[in-house]
Amino acid sequence: MSLNDKHITILGIETSCDETAAAVVIDGRDVRSSVVASQTDLHQKYGGVVPEIASRAHIENIYPVISEALGRAHVGPDEIDAIAIANQPGLTIALVVGVTAAKTLSFAWGKPLIAINHLHAHLQSALLGEEQLELPAVALVVSGGHTSLYDCQSPLELTRLGATTDDAAGEAFDKVATILRLPYPGGPSIEKAARSGNPKAIRFPRSMLGRESLDFSFSGLKTAVLYHCRGQDMKGADRVAEMSAQEIADIAASFQAAVIDVLVKKTKRAADRIGARTVLLGGGVAANSPLRDALQRACEKNRPPLRLLVAPKQYCTDNAVMVASLAFHKYRAGLFADLALEPSATG
Numbered sequence: 304m305s306l307n308d309k310h311i312t313i314l315g316i317e318t319s320c321d322e323t324a325a326a327v328v329i330d331g332r333d334v335r336s337s338v339v340a341s342q343t344d345l346h347q348k349y350g351g352v353v354p355e356i357a358s359r360a361h362i363e364n365i366y367p368v369i370s371e372a373l374g375r376a377h378v379g380p381d382e383i384d385a386i387a388i389a390n391q392p393g394l395t396i397a398l399v400v401g402v403t404a405a406k407t408l409s410f411a412w413g414k415p416l417i418a419i420n421h422l423h424a425h426l427q428s429a430l431l432g433e434e435q436l437e438l439p440a441v442a443l444v445v446s447g448g449h450t451s452l453y454d455c456q457s458p459l460e461l462t463r464l465g466a467t468t469d470d471a472a473g474e475a476f477d478k479v480a481t482i483l484r485l486p487y488p489g490g491p492s493i494e495k496a497a498r499s500g501n502p503k504a505i506r507f508p509r510s511m512l513g514r515e516s517l518d519f520s521f522s523g524l525k526t527a528v529l530y531h532c533r534g535q536d537m538k539g540a541d542r543v544a545e546m547s548a549q550e551i552a553d554i555a556a557s558f559q560a561a562v563i564d565v566l567v568k569k570t571k572r573a574a575d576r577i578g579a580r581t582v583l584l585g586g587g588v589a590a591n592s593p594l595r596d597a598l599q600r601a602c603e604k605n606r607p608p609l610r611l612l613v614a615p616k617q618y619c620t621d622n623a624v625m626v627a628s629l630a631f632h633k634y635r636a637g638l639f640a641d642l643a644l645e646p647s648a649t650g
């Protein structure tokens with residue numbers, strides 16, 4: 304049997320932020336199991352992820368999550384062809400838990416180790432159902448820690464075109480939710496509140512950073528929401544507690560509209576720049592329905608129309624399916640890591 308005929312079974316592991324996840328995926332797209340232990344309840348009262356708490360929870364969860372993923376997939380260590388781990392970017396003390404577990408299993412089971420970039424894996428989620436990627440393709444990753452545009456030549460070849468200069472889109476959602484006293488994580492709360500709001504109620508700023516720029520900046524927008532609630536000099540009382548549900552909904556909808564406007568315009572700008580035929584969208588914020596819809600409309604309106612590939616909603620936020628799926632391409636390319644693999648906060 305040649306390598307191309309043999310089915311490749313990969314165990315993926317993900318611990319870059321506040322989700323402990325493991326998955327078994329065959330040939331990059333046949334998902335046999337996906338287990339995600341979320342820590343939302345642990346971080347909720349802090350309004351954001353506390354790295355030490357995340358790390359400790361990963362240590363407790365990692366082996367139960369891995370063994371549940373293997374159990375649900377009905378595979379034992381012998382049937383695994385490789386172990387894939389997202390080793391960058393993320394919180395170092397969270398990443399190190401997954402990296403250590405993956406290296407230990409690689410050594411104990413005698414299976415190759417594959418290192419995966421978490422952001423590239425987010426984009427792989429958009430390719431899960433795809434046979435062929437029509438090039439050139441522009442890819443947008445919108446997560447809690449990153450907002451990045453890439454020129455994607457293949458799942459393994461991504462050249463960064465632009466990135467956030469301050470807050471990431473997801474971070475802005477989380478911070479604005481805190482300002483509006485909406486529950487953590489902020490993205491889903493803002494989306495929910497915005498459903499009954501008027502996106503044109505308040506004209507929040509859209510930072511484009513110049514006519515040519517493919518970088519992003521969302522901290523000015525976040526500050527504009529804060530000023531709106533506390534007054535320009537920040538000396539006014541925090542009015543949020545007294546605001547009506549409609550007022551909160553209008554702020555949420557207007558903020559969300561501003562984020563979406565910028566994301567769609569910059570993606571279109573990047574697509575024009577590289578003459579793209581396809582647009583890929585992934586990352587936690589890609590779960591946002593108004594964003595998915597607005598990008599779809601923009602792609603349809605483009606001449607010639609662009610094909611939009613979006614990650615299925617359950618694979619937008621952190622998971623290990625995307626890790627195991629991207630690792631299949633690295634396996635076929637013979638790109639393996641060794642036991643000296645380290646976590647890296649950047650990437």
Ligand code: KG4
Pocket residue numbers: 320445446447448449472473474476477488489490491494586587588589590591592619620621
């Ligand atoms: O990719 P992800 O799960 O973790 C990181 O790699 O950071 O993204 C998490 C981010 C959070 O900021 C969360 O608020 C945001 O994705 N998010 C959303 C939605 N669901 C999650 N943002 C907007 N709308 C949503 N429905």
Ligand code: ZN
Pocket residue numbers: 421425446447586587620621
């Ligand atoms: Zn992520």
